Amino acid sequence: MAVISYREALNQAMREEMERDANVFIMGEEVGHYNGAYKVTQGLLQRFSERRVIDAPIAEMGFAGIGVGAAMVGLRPIIEFMTFNFSLVAIDQIVNNAAKIFQMSGGQYNVPIVFRGPSGPAVQVSSQHSQALESFYAHVPGLKVVLPSTALDAKGLLKSAIRDDNPVVFMEGETLYNTTWEVPDEGIEHLTPIGKADIKRPGKDITLIAWSKMVWTCFDAAKVLAEQGIEVEIVDPRTLRPLDVETLAESVRKTGRCVIVEVGWPVAGFGAEVAYQMQKHCMDFLDAPIERVTSEDVPMPYAKNLEDEVQPQVKDVVAAVRRALYLE
Amino acid sequence: MVLDSIAGQFVVDRMALVVRDGGHVGMVAPVVTASISTPDTKRVEPEASGEPVETTPEELAPLYRQMLAIRRLEEASAKAYSQGKIGGFLHLIIGQEAVCVGAIASLQPDDYVVATYREHGHAYAKGVAARPILAELYGKKTGCVKGLGGSMHIFDKATNFLGGHGIVGGHVPIAAGAAMASKYRGDGRVTLCFFGEGASTIGGFAEGLALAALWKLPVVLICENNQYSMGTPMYRSLAVEDVSLRALAHGMPRDRFDGDDVVKVKRRIAEAVERARSTGEPTLVEVVTYRFRGHSMSDPGLYRTKDEVDEWKRRDPLSRCRQRLLDIGFPEPDLTALEADVKAEIEDAVKFAEDSPPADEYRAYVVKE
Secondary structure, eight states, X not given: OEEEEHHHHHHHHHHHHHHHOTTEEEEETTSSXXXXXXXXXXXXXXXHHHHHEEEOOSOHHHHHHHHHHHHHTTOEEEEEOSSGGGGGGGHIIIIIIITTHHHHTTTSOOOOOEEEEEESOOSSOXXXXXXXOHHHHHTSTTOEEEOOOSHHHHHHHHHHHHHOSSOEEEEEETTTTTOEEEEOOTTSOOOOOTTOOEEEEOOSSEEXXXXXXXXXXXXXXXXXXXHTTOOEEEEEOSXXXXXXXXXXXXXXXXXXXXXXXXXXXXXXXXXXXXXXXXXXXXXXGOSSOOEEEOOOSSOOOSXXXXXXXXSOOHHHHHHHHXXXXXXX | OOHHHHHHHHTTOEEEEEEEOTTOTTSOOOEEEEEEEXXXXXXXXXXXOSSOOOOXXXXXXXXXXXXXXXXXXXXXXXXXXXXXXXXXXXXXXXXXXXXXXXXXXXXXXXXXXXXXXXXXXHXXXXXXXXXXXXXXXXXXXXXXXXXXXXXXXXOBGGGTEEEEOOSTTTTHXXXXXXXXXXXXXXXXOOEEEEEEGGGGGSHHHHHHHHHXXXXXXXXXXXXXEOSEETTEEGXXXXXXXXXXXXXXXXXXXXXXXXXXXXXXXXXXXXXXXXHHHHHOOOEXXXXXXXXXXXXXXXXXXXXXXXXXXXXXXXXXXXXXXXXXXXXXXXXXXXXXXXXXXXXXXXXXXXXXXXXXXXXXXXXXXXXXX
């Protein structure tokens, strides 16, 4: 086992899968000669040549659609969006084509494609470059939606996504690339199943459900709460679609309390769906209303103080936990 | 093709480009003429062509049979629609049959075809039988896509028919993607992509065209210009009423001709297919045609004059093809037999669709396990 970065984990996952399967290729803006806008594809061009690491011009709808067409006839494209903000100009290809073609063709054509790239709030890039869009994609049947929080999950889940026979929207945390975690050495098969939640921190008093960078906020909140004698259990669904309701519900039934922490907007945010599922499956076990912690319902401001203010902070998670424990 | 070589041809290839004096929506604006050069403008014939292209009964009879079967299939669909047996949108291709039949006749069996929501004819020409097409329109379990897609979403893996797409222009990148896969694998296949002139204004077309040209993908992009994007005539939707000109900006070969003569369509598309197969180079081809019916069944077509529709009906590619068959010596009794055979085939398909069990599955194909 080695401690590696989230960025390196993703790079290893793509390298290993491209070694394993000649049908896997990567396409996107600056993925080749530039080595990736976020350096996630570093070195892949040198290893696999321009045939399999394809620099695309700025035409997300075009190259996302090329990926869909190539996947329909048996290739396994990895389409990199420089950030998921730009996936919005390709959303017709993701929602109307990739997600629908298997069903629309009566099961004749499946679309084994990965749409990946950084997502979620970044640092001081304002509203168009700093937003969490996973709730959009999680809404769509036919897609799988994956948001790894650690390097370990990033590697195992990306490898699974590339091998999956369905379109997978793989949303990397833009601020997580430098985070590190212990990951099995390169060459040792490490696959993490899509659709399986993970208990990131065991605890008995209350369940925190969080994904992507909010897992890290919850880690910090857990330390603060531990000093107050409160042991939180952090459960990371890792994939929003399909959602591992059972693992989440098992934790909530154990603790009797639940706080859902997401960095997206509150209205129709995925946390609302999680809250619905938890009350449905855990009603008789709940000792308090389910709490949600979200960003403020505003486009992301630029100024650092405002940017921090609108996103869930450790203090917000701590306060929600204390409310759910009737300590405030 | 580098810019210089395009510029080099400016001198030899000149064409008149009709440019309307901008912005007069709803009226025929003054026409000005400008000169423009193209890398491939050797033939541009927006009007009906004169002499029919050389052919033989052996070549033409199967093309006529396909066109007739498509016409009858569409008529049967219209009838079933009016009886309430087919729901949703139904876009008929009556009048345009020579385009899909001629173009697809230039292909090898494992080449790919990607089409729009007006695609029953393309599917049939690619080899999908009338039975599963009609059953799909009826929403039956025996339909090509098991009643999950309907009229707009015919797919057939056995014949490499890649759909049946309902979002205008969104399928152009998909066709480029199938072609990209062929280039990646070196399988020598060519992809045909059909779309209307109405698609030429949307981003999917622009990006698909740009990437196909940039990466030299073996795709032939065929604009079936039926002159109306739904109810909007070209002069109210296009600043330049020649879609093929879009190829110039990308250094892409282009062609433009009328779709009256199925053999002409076959020959001209075959040139582009051959270029794609041997050099990987894509071509933008515009075929000027006309749909006799409305955009869909709910459209009475009030935006066109009766005279205009009648004029195009006089050019009907189907009756023209029939006459041509007789002119080149196809025996009349054989023609009668062929037509009876088509009639029986479509009647059988209608019966099959009527008698088939209803669709009964909607969960199995959301996610592939």
